[in-house]
Amino acid sequence: MKRFLGAALLAAGVGFLVSQATRTPIYAASNGQQPSQPAANTTPAHEEDLAKAGSEVFGQNCAFCHGRDAMGGETGPDLTRSKLVLSDSGGDKISKVVRDGRPTKGMPSFTFSSQEMDGLVAFIHSQAAKAAAQAGGRRGVDVSDLQTGNVEKGKEYFNGAGGCSKCHSPTGDLAGIASKYEGLHLEEQMLYPREAKSKVTVTLPSGEKISGTLAYLDEFVVGLRDANDTYHSWPTSKVKYVVDSPVEAHVEQFPKYTDDDIHNLMAYLQTLR
Ligand code: HEC
Numbered sequence: 290m291k292r293f294l295g296a297a298l299l300a301a302g303v304g305f306l307v308s309q310a311t312r313t314p315i316y317a318a319s320n321g322q323q324p325s326q327p328a329a330n331t332t333p334a335h336e337e338d339l340a341k342a343g344s345e346v347f348g349q350n351c352a353f354c355h356g357r358d359a360m361g362g363e364t365g366p367d368l369t370r371s372k373l374v375l376s377d378s379g380g381d382k383i384s385k386v387v388r389d390g391r392p393t394k395g396m397p398s399f400t401f402s403s404q405e406m407d408g409l410v411a412f413i414h415s416q417a418a419k420a421a422a423q424a425g426g427r428r429g430v431d432v433s434d435l436q437t438g439n440v441e442k443g444k445e446y447f448n449g450a451g452g453c454s455k456c457h458s459p460t461g462d463l464a465g466i467a468s469k470y471e472g473l474h475l476e477e478q479m480l481y482p483r484e485a486k487s488k489v490t491v492t493l494p495s496g497e498k499i500s501g502t503l504a505y506l507d508e509f510v511v512g513l514r515d516a517n518d519t520y521h522s523w524p525t526s527k528v529k530y531v532v533d534s535p536v537e538a539h540v541e542q543f544p545k546y547t548d549d550d551i552h553n554l555m556a557y558l559q560t561l562r
């Protein structure tokens with residue numbers, strides 16, 4: 290299934306999309322520590338309940354085509370590797386497909402309450418995250434796929450439609466990138482630079498601005514680490530903040546790539562040794 294090569298590799302991004310979709314913290318400190326106490330109801334328990342309820346709805350309505358685990362069945366595709374699912378945010382894409390169906394392609398339309406729909410969306414995202422975690426995000430990827438791209442076209446895409454050259458340079462920050470990461474790892478970084486830190490600028494009620502590395506963000510709390518690595522946080526209701534997320538720029542690109550674009554880009558990046 291080469292069609293979903295990119296999707297499988299972006300699996301690393303699933304967690305991000307899931308959490309965005311379900312309003313749990315959309316960013317947590319990468320060392321896994323929860324800085325300070327976030328406001329009361331940020332527990333993921335609610336999301337788990339939602340996904341659990343969704344699994345029942347899924348089991349009754351969708352499983353016979355898409356498989357119990359959403360990984361594909363007799364007549365329906367694997368949803369955990371679907372580009373549409375991976376680029377879904379808060380159900381915006383999934384719910385449309387479910388409501389409208391694709392009658393000419395064997396996907397019926399359904400009418401669900403918004404609660405049921407939320408459950409379905411949570412379940413599908415949790416399955417996608419699970420699938421990604423299980424396989425280290427590399428399921429079904431054939432290394433030889435990485436050799437099939439066209440270098441010239443990849444370069445063109447980098448400087449043109451892909452918009453990569455707005456932020457990157459082959460002789461600057463990406464010089465030697467192919468020596469830094471091999472094959473699949475390079476592709477993962479290209480699609481979803483997991484290590485990239487987001488910056489945030491918080492404007493206090495007094496007008497004072499504080500910038501730093503985003504360390505925590507949910508509906509209620511925004512937290513950053515300043516240049517001295519000191520953690521600060523504020524209630525989101527009391528301050529204004531702007532997040533500059535390089536990861537997001539990459540995620541936004543994701544639904545726009547064709548598989549050829551990805552292969553060509555990979556071929557091009559692999560020349561940067
Ligand atoms: C009768 C079989 C069948 C049932 C039942 C069914 N689907 Fe589908 N579904 C399909 C097929 C076939 C496709 C692929 C359509 C296409 O090729 O465009 C699809 C596509 C989708 C897609 C889009 C995937 C993509 O990458 O474009 C989503 C999301 C989806 N189904 C979710 C659901 C959910 C949720 C349910 C249950 C509420 C469900 N489906 C029930 C057959 C089914």
Ligand code: HEC
Binds near residue numbers: 451452484539542
């Ligand atoms: C809005 C700016 C922006 C755009 C557009 C963008 N990137 Fe990035 N990219 C970044 C930032 C920032 C990082 C993180 C750099 C770091 O952590 O060293 C990054 C990381 C990467 C990395 C990993 C670099 C490393 O050293 O780990 C690769 C590869 C990459 N991007 C490729 C691309 C490609 C290919 C495109 C176009 C399809 C693209 N980027 C578009 C900002 C951008």
